[in-house]
Amino acid sequence: MAKQPNKTQAGTSVQHVKQQNAQPGAAQQQYGTEFASETNAQEVRQQNAQSQAKKGQNSGQQQ
Template identity: 70%
Template structure:
């Protein structure tokens, strides 16, 4: 039984609808990621990482 509608899969999924939802989802994910990136102080994270490495070295000696 061949599928006659090119915008639907054999399971009945509307391909155009899925593409639209994916595009909307990616747009939202970008905004979400940007929100968190703007709250991150990269220099502070680097300092904390260096401190953590220094503490590891002290514990092993």
């Protein structure tokens, strides 16, 4: 396959990707806030604490 200037091996236009990356990330911002708004931080902390406690119990039993 002949190498084409400003194209990746997969055929993607390098200039097009640079332009998209330079644009304000409206989609990325929405993606981040969407999951942040659905996450209950207190519940996650509680689940993490329970998981750590179980992990501690299991490692104590195996010795």
